[in-house]
Amino acid sequence: MIEVKNVTKKYGSFTAVENISFDVKDGEIVGLLGPNGAGKSTTMNMITGFIEASEGNIIVNGYDISKKPGKAKKQIGYMPEGVPSYQELTTKEFVKYMAELKSVDKKTRKEEIENVIKQTGLEEVENKLIKNLSRGYKQRVSMAGALVGNPDVLILDEPTVGLDPKQILEIRNLIKELGKKHTIILSSHILSEVSQICERVVIINKGKIVAIDTPENLETKTQNKNVIYVTVEDKNEKMLSIKDKIKNMQEMEYVKDNEDGTKQYKIVSNGDIDLRKTLFDILPKEDITIFELKKAEVSLEDAFMKLIDDRQEKNINKKEKQKIEKNKNNKHNEQEKIGNKKEQDPNSSDENAEEKEKTKQEEGGKE
Amino acid sequence: MWAIIKKEVKTYFLSPIGYVFIGIFLLAFSISFNLELGYSNGIIDFQNVFVYIFTYLPTILVFAFLIPMITMRAFSEERKNGTEQLLLTSPVSITKIVLAKFISAFVMVIIAVLFTLIYMGIICYFGTPDIPAALVTLLGFALLCMAYTAFGIFASSLTENQIIAAMISIVTFVITWVLPEFIASGSDFSLINMFYKFTTGQIDIAYTITYLAFTVLCLILTITVMQRRKSAR
Known part of the structure; x- marks a missing residue:
């Protein structure tokens, strides 16, 4: 051991x-x-x-x-x-x-x-x-x-x-x-x-x-429970329009054209809902022939990549959050400082304005 | 530990290194032997000739370049080839690994030194050499080599580049060799100067202990480097 x-x-x-x-x-x-x-x-x-x-x-x-x-x-x-x-x-x-x-x-x-x-x-x-x-x-x-x-x-x-x-x-x-x-x-x-x-x-x-x-x-x-790949023969190009007819479908994406004239689509459902049965019911009614219908399989490769990407994303998000918080804090501190200055010396801004005007006049004189 | 020693010595002879090492050493020793006989103008001092050869420059200098040839690969090569992973994940402790590497390199040196007894045989045939003095000289030379081998092993643990490991050893050896020429107190740090004392036929206890202490120090440093690398690797 x-x-x-x-x-x-x-x-x-x-x-x-x-x-x-x-x-x-x-x-x-x-x-x-x-x-x-x-x-x-x-x-x-x-x-x-x-x-x-x-x-x-x-x-x-x-x-x-x-x-x-x-x-x-x-x-x-x-x-x-x-x-x-x-x-x-x-x-x-x-x-x-x-x-x-x-x-x-x-x-x-x-x-x-x-x-x-x-x-x-x-x-x-x-x-x-x-x-x-x-x-x-x-x-x-x-x-x-x-x-x-x-x-x-x-x-x-x-x-x-x-x-x-x-x-x-x-x-x-x-x-x-x-x-x-x-x-x-x-x-x-x-x-x-x-x-x-x-x-x-x-x-x-x-x-x-x-x-x-x-x-x-x-x-x-790491498996995506709600992803289905469907290969269909869709002579009337109706496939993309059925999205509205299926209740829990979140997304439909065209994947590729096959040599035999069929097309592959990727369908994502809401939550963990399995749309396979619904697709079997609806598609034939729309004159679409199903050639293949399968759930997306995840290999160890995919699992590995997903785990590593998730980790990286989390790290990036963490860093970004930290950055944003830091920026917020900095701004807040600066505002506080300005506020303090004003409280301590209410005439300082007028003095600054006077100084600026003086320098402007001097520069003008030089020209 | 025995497994490592056996494998290391075997590897020296599976590659040309072992043969080149012994061959060049014996060639240098033969040149020194010939020079000594040449200088004697026909009257050969059979009693001391064997001792004199060891004091000749070629003998010592060649060893300065040859020992790093044996020690440079000890850890550097394992590190470069990645085989140190096999060695260091085996149940053998780092101390035993370092000792095994040192002993196997030193065995090679001893084999080369033992070959010089052939010359002793030749001298014995023609005259009567001072055998005790010759043996003390051999002991001193072996101690010098031991200290130098341990330093070579230490240098090898520092880098994965064998050439750099060898250069560290050679430069250190040359520095301790020429140091007495520039600084009077340098002779106290010169390993070679200590060896000359043995050629007089006396076993110097202080110098013997110095050689042993230097060897132990180098081995401890090597073990420390290996341990430290474990956490820094």
């Missing part, structure tokens, strides 16, 4: 990760999602003990990473981003080195190295130098390094980047298989991958957690 409690990472005045908290239960696969620079790798690096959190605690299987780093690190198998490995070693030498670093028992070491090599499909290249391997194999070598020693927790930073579709499928299946016995955190840019592999998703944006939920729930939560 991994517990991340109120963790913050600061670099001077820049905050890379701000007060994030989440946990990963035993045997669970959790995906870290977020745009570039969101703080995914920083979070992973803090969990593995590679960097130190400025504030907060990270507990891996009961061991605090900053207080008992040795024991906590023993629970973790880490596959860093960019799959760094020792190029001058062979695959087998590298896996052996990682096993020795993790103090894998000497008696079972040889057997374990062979198992891991088999599991990751590296038998063919076990005696080849890592520098001569393709990207896909390098990725697997790095995975083998993380797996050796059979750690309870696996942390995989972008495990499928740079792989071909076949390799991606193989690695995904391997991760799913590993998920049965290990606790896994993985980060990825590919949202479909996360929705396929992970049981839960943590969405991070600008160092803050935007959402934590299952991929399905995230999709449902």
Whole structure:
């Protein structure tokens, strides 16, 4: 089990990760999602003990990473981003080195190295130098390094980047298989991958957690319940005029013309009202043939974009509100100052007027 | 820790660095050996010839440039290639990692120094050298190298650029070497000057402790740098 409690990472005045908290239960696969620079790798690096959190605690299987780093690190198998490995070693030498670093028992070491090599499909290249391997194999070598020693927790930073579709499928299946016995955190840019592999998703944006939920729930939560796409054959061009005939229709928008002469429209209803039944009733009466009628589906991509956009909008609104309030306060203060001045010195405005006149006269004289 | 030492020493020999390091050192030592025999005008001082070779400029100077070649990659290369992530997220502590890096570099130096015993064998064949004095000289040279290796490791922890790491080591070595020429009290800070005392056949306890203390200081500094980088990374 991994517990991340109120963790913050600061670099001077820049905050890379701000007060994030989440946990990963035993045997669970959790995906870290977020745009570039969101703080995914920083979070992973803090969990593995590679960097130190400025504030907060990270507990891996009961061991605090900053207080008992040795024991906590023993629970973790880490596959860093960019799959760094020792190029001058062979695959087998590298896996052996990682096993020795993790103090894998000497008696079972040889057997374990062979198992891991088999599991990751590296038998063919076990005696080849890592520098001569393709990207896909390098990725697997790095995975083998993380797996050796059979750690309870696996942390995989972008495990499928740079792989071909076949390799991606193989690695995904391997991760799913590993998920049965290990606790896994993985980060990825590919949202479909996360929705396929992970049981839960943590969405991070600008160092803050935007959402934590299952991929399905995230999709449902962000779904637009009142949007319908309808494809129709409308010979008499009546479609746009039916808007007034349907009570709860908020908006109708033409989307596109199809090759078969049909047209697609987007219909938005008021609130959560489902207009599908009404459309089925009314459109045939208007001599409009329905070819397709479907509710708008939301993918994890849409959910992700929506969550991130919502957050940004909220931030922008917050800033704008603050600006407006600041301006109001400033104006108010200025008015107060002017009011005070007038009260203190009621003749000052006359004096100012006199001064202005004097300067005007002087300027006129010069000309 | 043993795993790192084993892998590091192996890596030195998997790349040309290990062979070049030992080869150039032995070449410089051979030149010094030849020069010493040449100067002796036929009357060879077999008793002290081995000690004299160590005091020759090429031997020391070559080492000044060779040790950084071994130490510069210790942390810089790991940092540049990203493999430090593997190393620092393993259950091995930073102290053990630093010690392992230092020991493996020092093992390379010791291998090179042990090769000089071949010359000792040649001298023994033709005459009777002062073996205790020769061994004390070797000890002094090993101590000098140890201190210098530790400094090289420290320099390597400061940057991810190997060339800069090597330059820091070389410049520091050259400064401590030429310092006594300009400042009288500079000889107290010169690691090489301390070594000359050993060539007289005496084990100087104060200097031995100085070398050891300098080594420990450099290693502690390296550990501190690595710890600090953890929070600044």
